[in-house]
Amino acid sequence: ETGVTQSPTHLIKTRGQQVTLRCSSQSGHNTVSWYQQALGQGPQFIFQYYREEENGRGNFPPRFSGLQFPNYSSELNVNALELDDSALYLCASSLPGEETQYFGPGTRLLVL
Amino acid sequence: QKEVEQNSGPLSVPEGAIASLNCTYSDRGSQSFFWYRQYSGKSPELIMSIYSNGDKEDGRFTAQLNKASQYVSLLIRDSQPSDSATYLCAVILSGGYNKLIFGAGTRLAVHP
Numbered sequence: 001e002t003g004v005t006q007s008p009t010h011l012i013k014t015r016g017q018q019v020t021l022r023c024s025s026q027s028g029h030n031t032v033s034w035y036q037q038a039l040g041q042g043p044q045f046i047f048q049y050y051r052e053e054e055n056g057r058g059n060f061p062p063r064f065s066g067l068q069f070p071n072y073s074s075e076l077n078v079n080a081l082e083l084d085d086s087a088l089y090l091c092a093s094s095l096p097g098e099e100t101q102y103f104g105p106g107t108r109l110l111v112l
Numbered sequence: 113q114k115e116v117e118q119n120s121g122p123l124s125v126p127e128g129a130i131a132s133l134n135c136t137y138s139d140r141g142s143q144s145f146f147w148y149r150q151y152s153g154k155s156p157e158l159i160m161s162i163y164s165n166g167d168k169e170d171g172r173f174t175a176q177l178n179k180a181s182q183y184v185s186l187l188i189r190d191s192q193p194s195d196s197a198t199y200l201c202a203v204i205l206s207g208g209y210n211k212l213i214f215g216a217g218t219r220l221a222v223h224p
Contacts, residue, residue, distance in 0.1 A: 031210065042116075042200055042214030043156065056209040090155055092212075099144050099210050103155045 004029075004093050004104035012110045013081050021076040021107045023091030031055070032074040033101060034066060035090040043090055049074055086111045113138050116203050118215035125222055131188040133199045133218050138182070141206030145177060145184045148200040150217065156200055159186070191222045 005024045013019050025032050031050045035043035045058035049068035063079040072093070078085055088108050092101035117136050125131045137145075144163055148156035162168045162175040162184065174187040184203075188195055198217040205213055 033211070035212075035214075040216070042202075042216045043212070045211045045213070048209060048211060056211055058211070088155075094210060099204055100146070100158065100161055101210070101212060102158060103148075106155045 004091060004102055006089075006091050006104040006107050008107060009105065010108045010110075012112065014112050015081055015083060017081050017111075018077065018079045019081060019109060021078075021089050021091075021109075023074045023076070023093075023104055025072045025074070025091075025093035026102055028095060029093035029102070030072050030096050031094045032068055032072065033092045033094075034074070034076045035092065035103075036060075036085075037088040037090060037106075038084075039087075046076065081111045083111050085109065114215075115139060115205070115213045116201055116215040118199075118201050118218045120216055121219040122221050123218055125191050125220070127191060127193060127222055127224050129191050129222075131191045131195065131220055131222070133186040133188075133201075133220065135184045135186075135201030135215055136182055137184070137201075137203045137213075139203065139205045140179075140182060142179075142182075142203045143206065144204040145175070146202040146212065147173075147175060147184075147186045148202060148214075150198045150200055152197075159199075188220075191220075193222050193224055196220055196222050 033048040034046040037043040047057040048055045147159040201215040202212040
């Protein structure tokens, strides 16, 4: 069984640019959640996708957006990057009807 | 008051000792609780989940939940240097979708 995968592993952008991060969920997992983890903090919930629809959103501005595809893979898009967007971005997937979430390896984004 | 609180540590224990990690949460209606381990530079890895009051054991790990006191803990028996990591407590709040709320994590250092 393949676990959650994310790409790229590392990324460097400059302020004002846009970025797209990708996530492939674990086999059979139809729910994908995205989290942002700043250095020294716990992950913060960005949003969740279920059946290609946004199922809930945390306290993040609209420049954070996402998509889920029919194969349950997902993208996180961030527009107009700010320095504070520098963080580890984590994708987590879960089975239908299950609460347990399994995390991918993350994408480390640095905004200069 | 933060929704999930943990002592940031570091908690330093000698090899072979019991490490006790604590977490409190503010939402009295929360029903689902998780412990994740995160090594430096890596993503969170699920250790265990707990849903009912009392103890739940898995190998060297025991999770304890007391909903009346809004308290969840993780005990690690026979601590090993390889257990040195940050331990994240996560809670799913009542009345919402499957969104994990994390504490800031407790850093554990097991010294030989």
